[in-house]
Amino acid sequence: xxxxxxxxxxxxxxxxxxxxxxxxxxxxxxxxxxxxxxxxxxxxxxxxxxxxxxxxxxxxxxxxxxxxxxxxxxxxxxxxxxxxxxxxxxxxxxxxxxxxxxxxxxxxxxxxxxxxxxxxxxxxxxxxxxxxxxxxxxxxxxxxxxxxxxxxxxxxxxxxxxxxxxxxxxxxxxxxxxxxxxxxxxxxxxxxxxxxxxxxxxxxxxxxxxxxxxxxxxxxxxxxxxxxxxxxxxxxxxxxxxxxxxxxxxxxxxxxxxxxxxxxxxxxxxxxxxxxxxxxxxxxxxxxxxxxxxxxxxxxxxxxxxxxxxxxxxxxxxxxxx
Numbered sequence: 001x002x003x004x005x006x007x008x009x010x011x012x013x014x015x016x017x018x019x020x021x022x023x024x025x026x027x028x029x030x031x032x033x034x035x036x037x038x039x040x041x042x043x044x045x046x047x048x049x050x051x052x053x054x055x056x057x058x059x060x061x062x063x064x065x066x067x068x069x070x071x072x073x074x075x076x077x078x079x080x081x082x083x084x085x086x087x088x089x090x091x092x093x094x095x096x097x098x099x100x101x102x103x104x105x106x107x108x109x110x111x112x113x114x115x116x117x118x119x120x121x122x123x124x125x126x127x128x129x130x131x132x133x134x135x136x137x138x139x140x141x142x143x144x145x146x147x148x149x150x151x152x153x154x155x156x157x158x159x160x161x162x163x164x165x166x167x168x169x170x171x172x173x174x175x176x177x178x179x180x181x182x183x184x185x186x187x188x189x190x191x192x193x194x195x196x197x198x199x200x201x202x203x204x205x206x207x208x209x210x211x212x213x214x215x216x217x218x219x220x221x222x223x224x225x226x227x228x229x230x231x232x233x234x235x236x237x238x239x240x241x242x243x244x245x246x247x248x249x250x251x252x253x254x255x256x257x258x259x260x261x262x263x264x265x266x267x268x269x270x271x272x273x274x275x276x277x278x279x280x281x282x283x284x285x286x287x288x289x290x291x292x293x294x295x296x297x298x299x300x301x302x303x304x305x306x307x308x309x310x311x312x313x314x315x316x317x318x319x320x321x322x
Contacts, residue, residue, distance in 0.1 A: 003172035004106045004146040005206050005274075008060065009234055014268055014293065017238060017276025018054040018062035019286050021110075023253070025050065025065075027282075035077050037069040040089035047090070051097040055105055057283040058290030061274070062098075063110040063149055066090035066140060070132045073115045083132075084139040091143025108149035108174070109140030111162070118157040121187070126161055133165035141169055148173040151211050151238070155187040156197050163201045173203075174274075176211040176236050179222040182316040191225025199231060209236030212278045215243045216255060216263040217311035221304060223270050234273035239263060241280035242312075253280025257288035262310045264289035269299045 008015055025036050028046050039047055047065050054062045068074070069086045079086075091109055098105040114132055116124040137148050148171050150162040159175055166173035177185050177194055184190055191210065198208045210222045219239035226235050242255025255263075260277060267275045275293070277285055308314055 003206060004104070005061070005108075005172065005174070008104065008106065009207075009273055014272065015060045015106075015274045016058055016264075016286070016290055016293065017108075017236075017274055018059045019057075019277035019281030019283070020241070020279050021050065021063065021065055021067065023280050024053070024282060035068060035074065035079070036065055037067070037074070037086045037090065038077075038079070040065055040086050040093060044089065044093050047093050048097055051094055053283045054286060055097060055101045057286035059105070059276070059286060061106040061108055061276075062094065063108045063151075064090040064094045064140060064143075064145060065110070066136065067110045067112040067151070068115070070111070070114050070136055072132060083135050087136050087139035088143040091140045091145040095144030107144060107146045109137065109145030109147065111136050111140070111148060111150045112152050113154060113158060118155060118161070121155075126157065129158065129161035130164045130168070133162055134168050137165050137169040137171065141171055145171075147171065147206065150175040152176070152178045154178060154185040154189070156189055156193070159194070159197060160201065163203055163205070166205075167203045173205050174207045174236060175205045176209045176238065178212040179210050179218070180213040183218075183222060183225070191222045192229045195226050195229035195231040198233065204233065207234035207236050207274055209238070209272070209274070211236065211238035212240060214315045215240055215312065216259065217307050217313070218315050220263065220266055220270060220302075220307050220311070221314055223267065223272060224304065227271060227301075235271065236274040236276075237267045237270075237272045238276040238278045239267075240278045241282070241285050244280065255280060255285070257285045259311060260285040261288040261292035265292050265296050265299070266302050266307055266310060268293060269302055271301070
């Protein structure tokens with residue numbers, strides 16, 4: 001492979017990804033009624049600061065501010081015609097910050113779920129899903145993204161549409177699903193089923209894995225399902241910084257930098273190659289993760305008991321990961 005992520009994975013045991021986008025932007029003043037992607041046009045300096053903070057914290061790869069910039073989700077805000085503009089801006093802002101880093105940093109073009117149920121459960125057809133994913137992917141490529149990064153998907157139908165959109169764009173890609181319902185996605189997919197599905201695609205992703213979900217311990221329990229499958233493709237883990245709590249009208253995640261440092265090392269010891277954070281993961285967490293990965297020696301593959309002991313109890317007694 002000649003893509004930037006494959007080259008990086010050939011030269012190091014793991015890649016540190018970035019943390020939260022939404023949490024950080026809300027802390028910068030984003031209101032709940034404004035799509036974060038609009039800030040690519042109205043507040044590009046704040047988006048640049050977000051990326052710069054991840055780079056300075058040690059991230060080798062970070063995601064563009066384009067998660068929900070598809071035609072379906074933007075239509076809810078009267079901005080369906082701005083898909084190309086907002087995605088191209090997202091990639092351009094990210095590209096500029098990566099090029100200023102003084103080291104190799106990968107720009108991953110973030111593409112989240114479309115926000116509609118796919119057939120046969122819903123009315124969204126495969127062809128329409130591919131069209132919307134491809135519209136985003138093409139703009140992200142034009143703006144300077146190194147790789148496509150489909151995240152927080154819930155179904156294998158979405159995964160197949162993502163794969164086709166990546167093929168049409170001619171770009172390498174990664175994909176992660178969110179396992180948040182006793183070890184399954186909201187559409188019932190298990191980690192083992194995802195591990196098998198990626199190998200049946202005509203253009204498999206460079207890496208696959210899990211992001212978001214319930215908390216760091218649950219996410220790593222999902223990772224054990226990938227390991228149990230026997231699939232040796234590089235795995236992604238981007239867990240939330242603990243679990244959210246409502247306090248004084250604001251959502252706060254209870255995961256400390258120390259907890260996320262433990263999570264990063266446990267992920268590494270499970271064989272994860274791309275380690276990052278999702279909701280609630282701020283630069284302080286990333287710095288602690290980077291330092292721990294650099295200074296703590298690799299340990300034995302952790303058991304579920306050890307994961308729960310270090311990161312907290314699982315949210316359900318049975319993850320049904322197979």
